[in-house]
Amino acid sequence: MTLAYVKSSLTDPSTDSSASSLADKVRADFPILDQEVNGKPLIYFDNAASSQKPIAVLNAWRSYYEHDNANVHRGAHTLSGRATDAYEGAREKVAKFINARSPQEIIYTRNASEAINLVAYAWGLDSLQKGDEIILTVMEHHSNIVPWQLIAQRTGAVLKFVIPTPTGEFDLEQYKSLLSDKTKLVSVVHVSNTLGCVSPVSEIIQLAHARGAKVLIDACQSIPHMPIDVQSMDCDWLVASGHKMCAPTGIGFLYGKLDLLRSMSPFMGGGEMIAEVFLDRSTYAEPPHKFEAGTPAIGEAIALGAAVDYLTAIGMDKIHAYEQELTSYLIEQLQQIPDLTIYGPLTNRAGLAAFTVKGDIHANDIAAMLDQSGVAIRSGHHCTQPLHRHLGISGTARASLYFYNTKSEIDGFITVLKDTLSFFHSVMS
Structure with missing residues (x-):
């Protein structure tokens, strides 16, 4: 998709401008997202580390x-x-x-x-x-x-x-x-x-x-x-x-x-x-x-x-509004998982969630298991070692969103995360 087409399709007043439709509009602009990892559709939730690139930029x-x-x-x-x-x-x-x-x-x-x-x-x-x-x-x-x-x-x-x-x-x-x-x-x-x-x-x-x-x-x-x-x-x-x-x-x-x-x-x-x-x-x-x-x-x-x-061309106000919607949904879903701690405020926050799970389940192990199901998240100290020491933890798992992500991807991430934690709990019990 050329940049000219992206501009016209995203800024045309006749098009649907609701926040919930944003990812559907732009998704095809990011070819890397249309692939399988380990036999599963890629869910890329490592955007705080690096975003993907649209065709216009490439x-x-x-x-x-x-x-x-x-x-x-x-x-x-x-x-x-x-x-x-x-x-x-x-x-x-x-x-x-x-x-x-x-x-x-x-x-x-x-x-x-x-x-x-x-x-x-x-x-x-x-x-x-x-x-x-x-x-x-x-x-x-x-x-x-x-x-x-x-x-x-x-x-x-x-x-x-x-x-x-x-x-x-x-x-x-x-x-x-x-x-x-x-x-x-x-x-x-x-x-x-x-x-x-x-x-x-x-x-x-x-x-x-x-x-x-x-x-x-x-x-x-x-x-x-x-x-x-x-x-x-x-x-x-x-x-x-x-x-x-x-x-x-x-x-x-x-x-x-x-x-x-x-x-x-x-x-x-x-x-x-x-x-x-x-x-x-x-x-x-x-x-x-x-x-x-x-x-x-x-x-x-x-x-x-x-x-x-x-x-x-998309509009930073639209990106921000859509990501706020996604973030609220992500936080709500993570809060339903027992023994999971989310770090940072639960409202007025950016589209990322760093978390730990009770029971000595290491963040790196969580990330590695998620990757087997095509879910890409970050684990470790995220170049914030002093903060992690202050929190009394060695590292966190972090899911981070961008405007091309969807609620259905969050659902997929949550399902795989629950399965992963169930596996670790069964092994450790």
């Missing part, structure tokens, strides 16, 4: 390599011009998607981890000093903890952590108590990849700015699933990974306020990020190119733009 990536493959910005020939237009056009699409003021505020990175490291080294090393405080949360992904540990070791800054509430949500009152005139940075996850809770980012940012602190938002689990407006949010930086939002692996982006990006040191040196190079010094290009040294992931960036087109 075609955009392939089209670049088949028709326009050339380096960007550096050539006078036609192919280079077309590649540059598509590459920079994708940046404009990402900027519009999150309502950035300018495409200059969008920096391409390999992933969100690189984007956080960019801020840590290009801003943190210059801006933090001994005694300054960085506020994180216990539920952060390792990618939003380890870089700040490294920067703290080099600058003498101090890390402080917000602990989740007993219901598994961001503790706004504790956060307020941690804020002080020493706070220079707050770096928090928008949606937890384990608890599924949605942090009150607007209030977090407003409180931090009142103290003169900068704020970075990890939006990896929110941008694919809900509308995001960085101007309304007023964050200083925001990071995302393309592979969680229907784009390929190897591409992500950093949003940063333009004045702030201009004030930051380069992250890497090399071609493209310079204005002029002399033997004893160099001057640097304006953002975004100041932070994009070397040949970039051109095809992947173009495909990211196609992913943004695809999501925009």
